[in-house]
Every structure is written in C-alpha cells, then in structure tokens.
Amino acid sequence: MKVVSLFSGCGGLDLGFKMAGFNIVWANDILPDACETYKKEIGDHIVCKDISEIDVRSIPEADVIIGGPPCQGFSGVGKRDPDDARSMLVWRYLEIINKVKPSFFLFENVTGIRSSKTAKGKNVLEELKNQFQLLGYTTTIHLLNAADYGVPQRRKRVFIIGSLYGKDISSPPQTHSIDGKDLIKWVGSKDAFSDLDLPNDDGIVFYKNKPINQFQEYLRHKGGKFTDLHLTPYASETDRVIISYVKPGGNYMDVPDEFSTKRIMYFKSTGGRTTTYGRLDPDMPGYTLNTHFNRPNVGCNIHYEQDRMITIREGLRMQSFPDSFSLYSRTKRNYYVQVGNAVPPLLSFAWQSTLGNILMKVKNHFTPFHNKN
Numbered sequence: 067m068k069v070v071s072l073f074s075g076c077g078g079l080d081l082g083f084k085m086a087g088f089n090i091v092w093a094n095d096i097l098p099d100a101c102e103t104y105k106k107e108i109g110d111h112i113v114c115k116d117i118s119e120i121d122v123r124s125i126p127e128a129d130v131i132i133g134g135p136p137c138q139g140f141s142g143v144g145k146r147d148p149d150d151a152r153s154m155l156v157w158r159y160l161e162i163i164n165k166v167k168p169s170f171f172l173f174e175n176v177t178g179i180r181s182s183k184t185a186k187g188k189n190v191l192e193e194l195k196n197q198f199q200l201l202g203y204t205t206t207i208h209l210l211n212a213a214d215y216g217v218p219q220r221r222k223r224v225f226i227i228g229s230l231y232g233k234d235i236s237s238p239p240q241t242h243s244i245d246g247k248d249l250i251k252w253v254g255s256k257d258a259f260s261d262l263d264l265p266n267d268d269g270i271v272f273y274k275n276k277p278i279n280q281f282q283e284y285l286r287h288k289g290g291k292f293t294d295l296h297l298t299p300y301a302s303e304t305d306r307v308i309i310s311y312v313k314p315g316g317n318y319m320d321v322p323d324e325f326s327t328k329r330i331m332y333f334k335s336t337g338g339r340t341t342t343y344g345r346l347d348p349d350m351p352g353y354t355l356n357t358h359f360n361r362p363n364v365g366c367n368i369h370y371e372q373d374r375m376i377t378i379r380e381g382l383r384m385q386s387f388p389d390s391f392s393l394y395s396r397t398k399r400n401y402y403v404q405v406g407n408a409v410p411p412l413l414s415f416a417w418q419s420t421l422g423n424i425l426m427k428v429k430n431h432f433t434p435f436h437n438k439n
Contacts, residue, residue, distance in 0.1 A: 068089050069128055070092045070130075072135075078408030082410075084108060092113070103394045130171065132174075163201055170421055208225045210416075216284075217253065217351065217410040218383065219386075220354065221410065235424065264372075266296070269295050269297040287388060309343070309362055344368060352366055381405045387408070
C-alpha cells in the first residue's frame with residue numbers, strides 16, 4: 067500500500083508506517099538536517115524543498131497521505147490569504163489531497179488545534195472538516211495519548227482521519243494503560259533508560275545488560291552492542307544546583323527558596339508551569355517532549371535518578387525511536403528540533419491495525435464516491 071508523507075521531519079510518522087508494511091513512495095520536508103536523517107533512516111524518496119514551491123503534479127498517486135501542516139497556519143483556514151505564507155501551507159495540503167485523491171489521509175497535530183480559531187472566529191477543526199468534506203472525504207477526529215500505545219511519554223495528539231468511502235474510522239485499539247489491568251502497563255522512564263550506561267563525551271555507549279523488558283527489546287531489536295547520541299546537554303552551575311534538589315517526579319517546588327531563581331519564586335507564588343525543572347518519575351512515562359529538552363526550565367527533562375538533563379538518545383527513546391535510528395545534524399540545536407517535533411513511531415505504527423485492515427477491505431468491496439483524476 068503506497069503512502070505519501072507531507073511535513074515529514076526526520077521520519078517518526080513514516081517509520082511507524084514503514085514498520086507496519088506500508089510503502090512510503092514520496093516525502094517532503096523543508097529542514098535540510100531532517101531530510102538528511104530521513105534519507106539515511108527511511109529512504110531517499112524525500113524531497114527537501116518548501117512544499118509551496120513543489121509542483122503538485124510531481125507527487126505520485128498513493129493509497130494514504132500522512133502528515134499535517136504546522137499549527138501556526140490554521141488561523142488562515144476559511145480564508146485564502148495570498149499574503150499569509152503559513153495559511154498557504156494549509157491550502158497547499160488541501161490542494162495535494164485533492165490532486166492525489168488518496169483513499170485515506172491521516173492528519174496529525176497538537177491538541178491546541180481543538181481550541182484554535184480562524185481569523186473569522188470559527189473553530190479550526192470544524193472548518194477543516196468542511197474543507198475536507200468539499201473534497202469528498204468523511205472525517206473522524208481522535209485524541210490519542212502516546213503512552214496508551216507503548217511510548218514512554220504522555221504525549222497527546224489530535225488525529226483527523228479522512229476516508230473517501232463515507233466510512234468513519236475508529237481509533238486504534240489501546241495496548242497499554244496506567245494500571246496495567248487487562249492491558250500492558252504504561253512504560254515508565256526507568257523501563258526506557260535503565261540499560262544505558264552513563265553518558266560520555268563522544269555519546270557512544272555500550273549497554274549495561276541485556277534487555278530487561280519488552281520496550282528495551284524493541285529498542286535493541288537489531289542486536290547491536292552499543293548506541294550513539296548519549297550526550298548530556300550543558301547545564302549552568304545554577305541549574306546544576308537546582309537540579310540536585312528536585313525529587314523523582316518532582317519539580318521546582320522541591321527547590322529551597324535560598325536556591326530558587328526569581329522565575330522559580332514567581333512560579334511558586336502562582337502555581338504555574340508545573341513541569342518547569344521537572345524530574346522524570348521512574349515508574350511513569352514522561353510528559354510531552356518538546357524541542358527544548360536540553361533545558362531544565364522548559365519541560366520535564368531531568369533524568370529520574372542522575373542529576374542531569376536527559377540525553378539526545380534518551381529523548382529518542384522517549385519518542386520510541388529504536389536505538390539503530392541515528393540523526394544527522396550540523397548544529398546541536400537541530401538534534402533537539404528533530405526529536406521534539408517527531409511523531410512517536412510506535413504511536414504511528416498503532417494505526418496499521420485500523421487503516422491497514424480497512425484499506426484492504428475497501429479495495430476489495432467498496433467503490434469511492436470520487437474517481438481519481
């Protein structure tokens with residue numbers, strides 16, 4: 067089954083579909099480092115170019131289109147403003163859907179899209195549904211938590227699934243749960259990291275022991291004896307002192323006032339930013355990983371046991387990338403951008419149980435409402 071990928075990044079969404087047996091025939095992103103990573107790890111079919119400059123006629127036919135435009139452009143849905151480059155990405159996405167006419171599309175984005183408004187004050191999701199309906203698609207909207215699919219991260223994302231067959235698409239069946247009753251227990255931070263040795267200067271480390279759980283077996287399924295990118299981010303002396311006081315699962319509230327910065331004292335007085343200077347809980351998945359997980363004051367990024375920030379490799383593990391997956395980057399910053407912006411491959415892989423089966427059925431039993439042009 068052929069897949070076209072848009073706004074592909076380093077390939078997290080694509081890797082999940084590839085693991086599920088789909089054939090990715092074309093992909094696109096604008097970040098050169100992400101494209102180089104993609105070429106090495108997924109395939110050389112990626113076109114590294116601004117999607118607004120790509121001739122849509124060059125995009126091949128596909129059964130499924132995956133990916134979603136950056137959320138900044140959603141304010142432009144409902145009005146086609148040629149002067150708004152961000153909203154043009156949304157319209158280009160719709161144009162590609164209309165040209166390729168895939169049987170299905172999978173549109174992934176942040177949870178904030180649910181409350182986003184267009185420039186005219188209308189709900190973005192409703193406007194998107196209207197636009198997709200005009201193209202002949204029935205859409206279903208799902209909110210999924212990556213932790214429910216074996217990812218060691220409580221990362222919630224919105225998925226819009228479109229079908230040309232007038233069929234609502236259900237969400238993939240949950241495989242994990244917080245308590246482990248009837249399902250596999252959520253993967254905690256210790257489950258995800260415990261076989262890694264201490265970080266070092268070159269980032270290449272041998273494993274301390276054999277895999278001790280199913281998640282580690284998945285990460286190391288290619289049988290290597292070591293992995294890379296186990297590099298600790300820089301931390302100032304002030305941050306190192308603050309980190310030393312934070313308890314597992316805790317945050318800035320654990321830091322004595324005499325060692326708290328003005329920003330921390332402000333948060334203490336207001337109760338805001340509860341993940342600031344957050345330390346991972348060894349028995350729970352982490353919170354949403356962002357593109358600044360090299361900084362302790364932006365998210366819950368402190369190792370559950372060691373007084374340091376998590377490494378790039380640990381960030382990749384939190385996103386469920388296998389240890390054989392490496393990154394290309396000419397700057398330190400773009401390592402974190404690629405990891406933080408990715409879709410967890412295991413969350414992507416979960417859709418195969420729904421989309422894969424339905425696609426096989428509709429190919430055999432249904433006729434689309436619209437013929438491909």
